[in-house]
Amino acid sequence: MTSQSYDVIVAGVGAMGSAACWHLAQRGLKVLGLERFDLGHAMGSSHGLNRIIRLAYFEGSHYVPIVRRAHELWAQTGAEAGMQLLHVTGSVDLAPEGAGMVESSLKSCLDHGLTHEVLDGKEIARRFPAFHLPAGHLGLWQPDGGFVASEKAIYAHVGLAQSRGADIRTNEPLLDWSPTADGGVTVRTERGTYSAGRLVITSGGWITDAVPALASKLTTVRQAIGWFTTRRPELFRQGAFPVFILTVEEGNFYGFPLYEHPGFKLGGPHFAREPMDPRDPDRTPSPQQVAMIRECLARYLPDAAGDPLTLKGCVYTVSPDEDFVIDTVPGVPQAVFASCCSGHGFKFASAIGEILADLSTSGRSAFNLSPFSLGRLAA
Incomplete structure (x- = not known):
């Protein structure tokens, strides 16, 4: 069993989590990424070679600024990684x-x-x-519009994050976590216990295990x-x-x-x-x-x-209104989460990773996230 300390722990290294790892690591933070399966597995929502990216967004005009940023970032990330991600x-x-x-x-x-x-x-x-x-x-x-090479995108984000010192551990799911008295978090897996100042939860279909407040919503x-x-x-x-x-x-x-x-x-x-x-x-x-x-x-x-x-x-992972859910865990501002998919989330992953990095480091985002708040789903 190990016990290590990080600036940020990211639970779930799929589309959103791998992007968050990259954006956090390139800011000089000490990052741990925990993935319950192999990297690029077919148990979630990101396999199948590619995913559509659309700027003309019939799901709502409020999505367009974020998807435009994602479009820019897919091109930039591909150039940085030496592979074409955006087609x-x-x-x-x-x-x-x-x-x-x-x-x-x-x-x-x-x-x-x-x-x-x-x-x-x-x-x-x-x-x-x-x-x-x-x-x-x-x-x-x-x-x-076009498509993103979805499997390659995860590999690109992880490779870039590792090049900046991120620690990515596969086949090591988060078992549980808790806030600490000093405003950080403690995370437990079968292999060890880790501490960090911030926690990012991007565990897809398993997110309700880590964020019980979502259990009745998704x-x-x-x-x-x-x-x-x-x-x-x-x-x-x-x-x-x-x-x-x-x-x-x-x-x-x-x-x-x-x-x-x-x-x-x-x-x-x-x-x-x-x-x-x-x-x-x-x-x-x-x-x-x-x-x-x-x-x-x-x-x-x-x-x-x-x-x-x-x-x-x-x-x-689908919300009742099929919009994203991006917020802090209720009562725990040092833990942020994104449950984005609802069947249309992958295209945003590069920008959602940046948003999660912003929320983890400053508590703010350049985008209006109110349409994606957990509170809107209150019964």
Whole structure:
């Protein structure tokens, strides 16, 4: 058993935690990162090669300043790490006119001066002939969208943090923690007890173990993603095809241009997620979700409706309103946490890491975090 002291301990070294480790370490702080699994594991929400980044944000215009900062940081972090993390392909939101998604994305663009175009059905078909959409669909095109290489991003953040002296320990989950009389924290694992002035909790589906106040607020769910054989891969290559969010009668789906995998990647349907216990080791996607994905492909992207090459499930941690929760632990200001995902959080991870570093060192953030407070979820 060991006993060591740090400036900051980060519990959970996934998307948000690895970014926090990097931002803290580059400020000269002594950082310990604790991860319950291997680095880059497939038990959470960050595997599967890539995640979409959208600046035209239909979930709310208040997200745009943070995602713009994340966009900058993904490019900077990739340059610092010597690997491309940000791939700009353009993004298009596709939905029936009047359904609200295109209209909300347009509002985000207008509120923040983002370059954009509204596309009718003919223009969608002309630019992206892979789509076979029902009459009445509109598209919101935003050229700065794209995707982040999600698995590489975690490796990049951890490598950079280690280069600045961060101590990253895998297969060592936090068992419990407590505040100390001097305003710090004590953290206990199976391997030792550690002390620090600050604690950052970014443990995804397991966050309620460390922050009991969240237990009645969050739900963990399973979501399916798959890569499918394409009949005409030229339609789906980068440069010819964007990242997209698609709303159809079967639900909301999301997809990518071809990247590193020979299959076409599609995920969803967003609101058919199934509650699960993250401690269940089975990450097999449900047959019902896979069937809905295949039906979406057959109807709306038929040239990518071949046999599945890879199927995966991942765990999302979802708040009741599907907005992020970023706050201090009630009554313990030296402990901050982020439970960000709700199925749309990865793109923000680089900026959330910076926010958590700011909150840990100064207690303040450059962004308005009130929409993400724990207090908004009070019953």
